[in-house]
Amino acid sequence: MDSTASAPEAVGNTGMTTIDLPADSDSLLAVVQTVLSGQVPDAALIGGLAVTARVASTTGYRATNDVDLVTADDVPPTFLEVITARHQIEAPIVIDGIKVDVIPTYDLTEGDLADIDDGPRLFVASHRWALDTAEPVILRCTTAAATTTVEVRLATPAALIAAKSHAVGFAHSQRRATKHASDLLDVYRLVDRYHPPGHLIADLQSAPGGLVGVIAAIMRAEYLVNPVKAATAMSESQGTQISADDVAQSMEAFVEDLEDVATAG
Numbered sequence: 001m002d003s004t005a006s007a008p009e010a011v012g013n014t015g016m017t018t019i020d021l022p023a024d025s026d027s028l029l030a031v032v033q034t035v036l037s038g039q040v041p042d043a044a045l046i047g048g049l050a051v052t053a054r055v056a057s058t059t060g061y062r063a064t065n066d067v068d069l070v071t072a073d074d075v076p077p078t079f080l081e082v083i084t085a086r087h088q089i090e091a092p093i094v095i096d097g098i099k100v101d102v103i104p105t106y107d108l109t110e111g112d113l114a115d116i117d118d119g120p121r122l123f124v125a126s127h128r129w130a131l132d133t134a135e136p137v138i139l140r141c142t143t144a145a146a147t148t149t150v151e152v153r154l155a156t157p158a159a160l161i162a163a164k165s166h167a168v169g170f171a172h173s174q175r176r177a178t179k180h181a182s183d184l185l186d187v188y189r190l191v192d193r194y195h196p197p198g199h200l201i202a203d204l205q206s207a208p209g210g211l212v213g214v215i216a217a218i219m220r221a222e223y224l225v226n227p228v229k230a231a232t233a234m235s236e237s238q239g240t241q242i243s244a245d246d247v248a249q250s251m252e253a254f255v256e257d258l259e260d261v262a263t264a265g
Contacts, residue, residue: 009074016137019255023141027069028049030148035095042072048150070155072104072106098108113125127163158194165211188223213262219258223251230247
């Protein structure tokens with residue numbers, strides 16, 4: 001894997017940050033460019049490529065083979081309708097051999113979320129929150145052949161952790177069998193990069209639907225009950241060794257901070 005990546009930089013008069021991705025993300029970024037070209041409804045990048053953008057400057061990380069976007073589905077024509085019509089394809093969307101997963105969301109109030117079980121509440125609230133709080137950035141990927149740049153709204157680290165927590169804690173059996181290790185790794189990389197620096201806990205506390213306690217319970221069950229198991233799965237997914245002690249230390253501090261604000265709230 002080419003893990004070359006540089007720290008985010010502010011660019012020109014756009015006011016947007018440019019984030020350099022590892023060279024082997026080029027095909028994924030090219031598909032994002034294709035999907036977002038022209039006039040399309042609002043959408044934000046989530047999933048593994050978004051995680052890569054958020055952590056690649058420190059790890060050169062890449063653990064995905066598809067593109068995930070979240071969009072509003074309140075007003076027609078929807079993002080999915082526009083893209084499928086433009087490319088004359090039906091869902092699931094596959095462009096240049098890469099699957100594009102478009103997750104629709106709807107405007108929600110705290111009242112709408114109050115009586116929903118933890119799993120569905122975490123899914124709908126975290127994905128809408130990811131769209132509402134996404135930040136405009138420029139993603140750039142340079143290979144020997146060319147440089148690809150795309151302006152995109154990118155989910156924040158906190159929103160990515162919230163959305164990925166659903167995949168970690170409430171995945172259906174097929175996803176758990178095929179992507180659980182990479183989902184664990186996505187969350188671990190984000191926590192390792194953004195906690196305790198910055199405002200990660202405060203950002204998660206501001207998520208709709210009172211998600212902090214739900215996320216804390218998932219993190220404790222999936223990482224801290226058996227750190228060796230979690231570290232082994234993530235090591236096999238990444239192809240490099242991740243220490244169980246590092247997992248326990250990083251995730252314990254994160255979970256304790258989440259539990260503190262959940263109790264205080």
